[in-house]
Structure formats: C-alpha cells, structure tokens
Amino acid sequence: MPILYNDATKEFHLQTEKTSYILSILQNGQLGQLYYGKKLRHRESFERLFHIEEMPNTACTTEGDPVFSLDLIKQEYPAFGTTDFREPAYQVLQENGSRITDFIYKGHAIFKGKKKLDGLPATYAEEEAEATTLEITLFDEEIDVEICLSYTVFEQLNAIARSVKFTNHGSAEVNLTRALSASLDLPDSDFELVQLSGAWVRERHMKTRKLVPGLQSIASTRGTSSAQQNPFLALKRPETTEHHGDVYGVSLVYSGNFLAQVEVDHYDVSRLMIGINPFDFNWLLESGETFQTPEAVFVYSAEGLNGMSQTYHRLYRTRLARGKWRDRERPVLINNWEATYWDFEEKKIFELAQSSKELGVELFVLDDGWFGKRDDDTTSLGDWMEDKRKLPSGITQLAQNITDLGMEFGLWFEPEMVSKASDLYQAHPDWVLHVPNRRMSHGRNQLVLDFSRPEVVDHLYGLMAKVLNDAPISYVKWDMNRYMTEVGSLEWPADRQREVAHRYILGVYSLYERLTAEFPHVLFESCAGGGSRFDPGMLYYAPQGWTSDDTDAVERLKIQYGTSMVYPLSSMGAHVSAVPNHQVGRVTSLETRANTAYFGAFGYELDVTKMTDEEKEQVKQQILFYKENRKLIQQGQFYRIKSPFAKDGNETSWMVVSDDLEEALLGYYQVLARPNPGYNRIFFKGLNAEFEYAIEGVDDTFYGDELMEAGVQLNRCRKQAHPADFSSALFKLKRV
Ligand code: DGJ
Numbered sequence: 001m002p003i004l005y006n007d008a009t010k011e012f013h014l015q016t017e018k019t020s021y022i023l024s025i026l027q028n029g030q031l032g033q034l035y036y037g038k039k040l041r042h043r044e045s046f047e048r049l050f051h052i053e054e055m056p057n058t059a060c061t062t063e064g065d066p067v068f069s070l071d072l073i074k075q076e077y078p079a080f081g082t083t084d085f086r087e088p089a090y091q092v093l094q095e096n097g098s099r100i101t102d103f104i105y106k107g108h109a110i111f112k113g114k115k116k117l118d119g120l121p122a123t124y125a126e127e128e129a130e131a132t133t134l135e136i137t138l139f140d141e142e143i144d145v146e147i148c149l150s151y152t153v154f155e156q157l158n159a160i161a162r163s164v165k166f167t168n169h170g171s172a173e174v175n176l177t178r179a180l181s182a183s184l185d186l187p188d189s190d191f192e193l194v195q196l197s198g199a200w201v202r203e204r205h206m207k208t209r210k211l212v213p214g215l216q217s218i219a220s221t222r223g224t225s226s227a228q229q230n231p232f233l234a235l236k237r238p239e240t241t242e243h244h245g246d247v248y249g250v251s252l253v254y255s256g257n258f259l260a261q262v263e264v265d266h267y268d269v270s271r272l273m274i275g276i277n278p279f280d281f282n283w284l285l286e287s288g289e290t291f292q293t294p295e296a297v298f299v300y301s302a303e304g305l306n307g308m309s310q311t312y313h314r315l316y317r318t319r320l321a322r323g324k325w326r327d328r329e330r331p332v333l334i335n336n337w338e339a340t341y342w343d344f345e346e347k348k349i350f351e352l353a354q355s356s357k358e359l360g361v362e363l364f365v366l367d368d369g370w371f372g373k374r375d376d377d378t379t380s381l382g383d384w385m386e387d388k389r390k391l392p393s394g395i396t397q398l399a400q401n402i403t404d405l406g407m408e409f410g411l412w413f414e415p416e417m418v419s420k421a422s423d424l425y426q427a428h429p430d431w432v433l434h435v436p437n438r439r440m441s442h443g444r445n446q447l448v449l450d451f452s453r454p455e456v457v458d459h460l461y462g463l464m465a466k467v468l469n470d471a472p473i474s475y476v477k478w479d480m481n482r483y484m485t486e487v488g489s490l491e492w493p494a495d496r497q498r499e500v501a502h503r504y505i506l507g508v509y510s511l512y513e514r515l516t517a518e519f520p521h522v523l524f525e526s527c528a529g530g531g532s533r534f535d536p537g538m539l540y541y542a543p544q545g546w547t548s549d550d551t552d553a554v555e556r557l558k559i560q561y562g563t564s565m566v567y568p569l570s571s572m573g574a575h576v577s578a579v580p581n582h583q584v585g586r587v588t589s590l591e592t593r594a595n596t597a598y599f600g601a602f603g604y605e606l607d608v609t610k611m612t613d614e615e616k617e618q619v620k621q622q623i624l625f626y627k628e629n630r631k632l633i634q635q636g637q638f639y640r641i642k643s644p645f646a647k648d649g650n651e652t653s654w655m656v657v658s659d660d661l662e663e664a665l666l667g668y669y670q671v672l673a674r675p676n677p678g679y680n681r682i683f684f685k686g687l688n689a690e691f692e693y694a695i696e697g698v699d700d701t702f703y704g705d706e707l708m709e710a711g712v713q714l715n716r717c718r719k720q721a722h723p724a725d726f727s728s729a730l731f732k733l734k735r736v
Helices: 304-319 346-359 394-404 423-427 454-470 494-518 536-541 553-563 590-597 613-635 704-710
Strands: 003-006 011-015 019-025 031-038 090-093 104-112 131-140 145-154 159-168 174-186 192-199 202-210 214-219 232-236 247-253 258-264 270-276 283-285 290-292 295-301 333-335 363-366 408-413 417-419 446-448 475-478 523-526 544-546 572-577 601-605 637-642 651-657 663-670 692-695 701-703 727-735
Touching (some): 003 104, 003 131, 011 131, 031 174, 090 159, 159 174, 159 304, 174 247, 174 295, 192 214, 192 553, 232 258, 232 270, 232 304, 247 270, 247 536, 283 290, 283 494, 304 637, 346 363, 346 394, 346 613, 363 394, 363 475, 394 408, 394 454, 494 523, 523 536, 553 572, 553 590, 553 651, 553 663, 572 590, 590 613, 590 663, 590 727, 601 613, 613 663, 692 704
Parallel strands (some): 363 408, 408 475, 523 544, 544 572, 572 601
Antiparallel strands (some): 003 011, 011 019, 019 031, 090 174, 104 131, 131 145, 159 290, 159 295, 174 270, 174 283, 192 202, 192 232, 214 258, 232 247, 247 295, 258 270, 417 446, 637 651, 651 663, 692 701
C-alpha cells in the first residue's frame, strides 16, 4: 500500500517506487511535514529524526510550553498569525475582520484511484490501482469551515499530486484572500532555484539562481500562465546536474495567474509554495459553497533534472493529456501562417495543400484570416464565419476539397477574443472584460471576451460547434493573442470582482471540455501568441501546443530545451519555416531546421510552392524520416545531453530512446563553427549496455556501454564535410 497511516504516532507515510513523503498530525492538531525525498524504509515513527528544541526569541502557541512554535515546525499547509511569521498557504478573512484561523485535524480517508477536480484540469488514473489518494480534513470550529487536503500518489510514476478544497459549512460568509494549492517546507536552503522564464518568441529559457534568505518568487498577473514565467519551479542542489543529484520539481496544472515562491527563513528552512496568485485575488465563500484549488504536481528525483523531466513527461503524456490523440502518432502538418499571413485566397490555399500533399504532409492547417473580413489584425475576431471574398466556396467546401486530396484539414480560432470591428462586438459590447467608465486598453487591436460569463462561453460554443459540425475538420489551433487588462465583469457583484480572472480560466476550461467531448476526433493544439499559455492545464485538453512563434532553428534549441524540463516532446509543436527566418532574420540550412523541429510534433510553415525541386525532394525525405521515427520521438524516453544554457552554450544535444531500448535518435547542434576544433565526443544516454547498436551511416557497431561510457567521436559521424555555422547532425541507432 503506497499510503500508510500509523494511528499511534499519527504519521502518514506516502510512498512511490522511489520516494517517501511523510507528514504527521501535530500536538495542536495541525499538520506537520516530516520528510520528502528518496524512499525510506517504513517504520513506526520518523519523528525522532525531526524533533524540535526550545529556541531563543520565539513565540510559542501554548502557555507553559516554551518549545512548540509553528515558527520552528515544518508544516503542510501553514497559516499566518499564530506563531508562524512566514507567508502562509491560505488566508480566510472572516466577518469580524479577523484572519486568524485554527484548522485542526478532523479525519482522513485513504482510497484507491483519484477523484476528478470539479471544473479543473488534473492528472487522472485510468485504473484504480495506478494511484492511491489520501484526503485529510481539517476543521475550524469557530467559523465552521473545512479544508480538505488531497494527496494522490502515482506509485509507479513517482509523482504526488496535491490540491485543496475549502467548504464553508457555517452560516456566515468568509473570503479566501489566499488559497494556494500546496506548500512544502524543506529542512535547509542549500538549493538553486530553476525557473522557465522569457517573453514572446523566447519562451521558457532556463534561469538558475541560488536561494537566499527571504522571498524569491515567480508569478503571472497577465491572465494567462504567460511567456514571462511558466507555472513550474525546481529546487536542485548546487552540485545537481542533468543526470545526477537531488531535485524537487513542482508544476501547477493551471493556465491563469499563478504564484510559485520559496521563502527561506531565519533557520534556513525553505518553504516552497505554488497556486493561484493571491495578488488581486479574492474568493467569496458563502454558506454551503466550496472552492477547489488547481492541482500541484510534485516530483522528487535523485537522478538530476533529466530524471525529474522524464517523470513529468510520462505522467503528463499519459495521465494528464486525454482523448483519442493522446497515444496516437501526431500528423505531419503544414500551416499557412508564415507562408501567407492574412493575404490569401482559396486558390492559393488549395495550391499549398496540393503541393504539400505531394511531399507527404498529412494535415493542412488554415490559420488566421479565413473569417469575417480579416485582412489584418484590426477586425473580425468573434465573427466565426468564412470570408466569402477570400473563400468563395466556403470553408466547408474548401475543407472537403482538401480532404479529397487525402489530407486532413485543420482550422485556426481565437475564441476568447473580439475585435471592435466585428458583428459580435456591435451586438454585445458588454461582453468584454472591462470596468465601466474606464478606458479599455488594447492588445493587437483586440479586446478580451468575458469568459467568466456562462452566456459568452455558450455563444462561442455555438459558433465553433457549427463550423466543426459543418466541415470535415480534424484539428483546431486555439490561439489567444493578448494579456488581460481592466479585469472586470458585468456579471459579478462588487465583492466578487477579484474572482473574475480565475472565473475566466474556468470558462476557458469549460469551453474546451465541451468541444473536446463533442468532437473527440479533433486534435486540439493550444497556442497563445506562440507559447504564452504553454502549461499543464492546457495539456489536459490539447495534447499539443504551439511552443513558440519563434521558428528559428537556433532560437528553438533554447526554447525546446527549456520546455522539455516539464513538457513531453509530443506536446511541443515544432515547424520548419522559411529563411531568412521571419523572427530573427537568420539563415540556417533546411537540414538544421528539420533536425531541430523533429524533436517535437513536427510540421512545416512556409510556402512549399516556392521551393526548388531539390528542396522539395529534401522535404520529402524529411517527412519520410519523421514518419518512420515519430513513435520513438513522441513516446520515447527523452535525455538532454548538452545544454544551450551552459556557459558557452555553443552546442546542444538531446536524444530519445525507445522503451525497449532497441532504437534511439540523437540530435546534435552547433551554433557557430569552430576553427580546427579537435576531437569532440558525444556520450549517449539511456541505452542498454549489453545491446550492440549500429549507427546509420557509420560502418561499425558499438555496444551500449561503449556509446554511453566512451562516447563516439563526433567528426566520425558528421555528414557535413565542411562544418559551418548552425550545423547539426542526427545519429540514428538501431540494435543489430
Ligand atoms: C499567433 C500564433 O502564435 C501564430 O502562429 C499565428 O496563429 C498568429 N497568432 C495568427 O494571428
């Protein structure tokens, strides 16, 4: 049993195959955190390992007891105001103005499987045996409010999913001014914090900093999880590398404003917390109401950052992503955006589809500009009907013509937005997020629809469902191109205005839920001006996301490497685009562009009709190669070998290995050529030491141990005779 409870010592021991998580009911009825890390043998009590002593200058909870202070105790879900001076996990504002609470243990339940989270995306168990859940109920008698802390142990996947539910049983209303998803007190602060930070076209760059006393945090206040910060952080030991050493990861299954922070206290305890950003948040909990937080997923790895990532990849690919497309090989697609932008008509689109079909492309995606009167970004969002000027036969006929070629057809939507110049806005000017009598800020000339209002979500469902019902569409790219401002809603009273940002995200989830349930054959790809909402919440509905608007092969090394900290390759849309690259002007070879994009959900985003015959032949071969290898790439075990975030950063390398270890594919990339470079070796990972492997294009075979321990001389396998800037090579290994 992966969750053990000892009634005599009041300790819970949560075990996965490789980890232990131990907590206890404290003498005051609150919950204490004892241990999280490498698996420990079970014993009656672990408390002896973690006793506390009287400390100077400390406030204590009980008269006559100079030792018991929450300031000294590692806790599970800490409160502020009763001897703990650090930032709390939650705060409940009561009718009398007080924020002091006393939530003590009331009971617990342990059961097989995992419950669904109401209205929120979350990891799940397909079979009851895959997961075990512990629910601990805490109760504050004074206000008659309950907190239920939920812990689901994925024993084999080595992850623990936590969330919290507040229920107001009392007659008075209370306000949750802070309701984080989880908190974890670690006994020391000898850690480096790893975060994924960036901006539009440079999303999820890895940043590492040493913990220092006080608060360090990342957060979003932009309405989406954002390109600036990803809802994830890791604490690693200074000596931890990609493949060795301790690391704790926490990832939030949420797509809105979040906070992830670490507070190092005066005794070097590190308190790690994650959840909905409490800044500008408040939730009114009336009598009888409940509030469910998003889920936080904890992973401890003793095998470095890469070990942590592999756990997230497996869990998120198989037990967060859902639906028909979860386990299917993803189609090679072509998207017309960078080929035409808004400037196209039916004939051009059909030609693009025809030419790409000849090259082996399986799915044609018609991007922005097919609806309303949209020739640029100033109009038509909200009017989800085809533009007959551009598409005289209509979207249904175009989709039919393209599917008649033997391809699938996909379509772009931006459901959450409206242009002022649109029929929708004319009919419902009050349907946007705004504050009466205040100016509305713009982003990309568009306004944000108020998805906290069920009628708005219903309306959008109707519009999208009609298009999806009428035309043979098997893919939807769901875009979202601006952050939120003046977050206010006419739907909600004054005391609920600070709920709007969260209610908006719940609205987005509910539309996704309805569409994915109604159109289960459709592959959804999430997008937010590239990767501004690339998070686990989206992955629950859309098994792949557009990683970044930056399609430059060199920039993509950092973006894809950083993204792979948490997200599986199957979730990362990666396209070959034209050169000079539209974002950075760089010219890279077609080979390097493909070698980079292969490590994701692969596609093209350029005008294939303008390619030379030689280039077309090359693309044909690339598509064949990807089709042969995509199961390995999308479902294999991923290893990061050389980091673009290393000091020099000139080289990047990564690889995937099939589950049976019979085949592997390694990508190697060098940004700038080096003069007279010497003998550079590449060390493979994750192979079977005993297996003998052949490397495609090399007249020799190698044992797994040789490839991993001795490595292979790079120049021996490089195809390019004259190394150049932005060069790359692939190594395909097969067991002989
Ligand atoms: C932003 C997306 O990231 C692009 O791929 C494209 O779909 C544009 N929006 C269209 O407006």
